[in-house]
Every structure is written in C-alpha cells, then in structure tokens.
Amino acid sequence: MYYVCVLRKTQNKDFYIGYTEDLKKRFIQHNREISFDLIYYEAYQFEKLARQREKKLKQYGSAWHGLKSRIIG
Numbered sequence: 001m002y003y004v005c006v007l008r009k010t011q012n013k014d015f016y017i018g019y020t021e022d023l024k025k026r027f028i029q030h031n032r033e034i035s036f037d038l039i040y041y042e043a044y045q046f047e048k049l050a051r052q053r054e055k056k057l058k059q060y061g062s063a064w065h066g067l068k069s070r071i072i073g
Contacts, residue, residue: 002050004042004057006071010035017064019054021047040071 003023007016007030016036020026023041030036044050056063 002044002047004044004050004053005038006040006057006067007036008039010037015068017054017057019047019050040067 002019002021004019005023005026016030018026027036027038042053044053057067
C-alpha cells in the first residue's frame with residue numbers, strides 16, 4: 001500500500017503533505033526533527049495513484065482547500 005498523508009507541525013500549525021509506502025516509518029522520521037501530528041491519510045494500492053494525489057494536493061489550491069475544510073473544519 002501507498003499512503004498520502006497530511007501532517008501538522010505541533011508548534012506553529014504548518015502542514016506537510018507527502019506520500020510514502022511505510023506510513024509509520026515516515027511519521028517516526030518526521031518526528032525526529034520536529035514534532036508533528038498525523039491528521040489525515042489516504043491509502044492507495046498503486047504508487048502512481050498516490051503520487052498523483054499528492055501532486056494534486058500540492059499544485060492545485062482548490063484540492064487542498066477542499067480537503068483541509070473537511071478535515072480541519
């Protein structure tokens with residue numbers, strides 16, 4: 001499985017969007033540097049679909065704002 005995840009920095013509430021094959025490992029790696037909270041993830045069977053979704057969230061503001069309004073409020 002491949003995952004698209006949204007992390008939020010604990011201290012300043014900035015967001016990080018990324019994709020990974022190992023969600024737990026990636027979350028641990030991020031928390032070594034700065035404290036993050038995992039606030040959302042989506043699972044995909046194929047890497048190509050996960051990469052496309054990550055790209056859409058990063059490049060198209062409407063995709064990110066739509067998701068953000070659903071998960072944050």
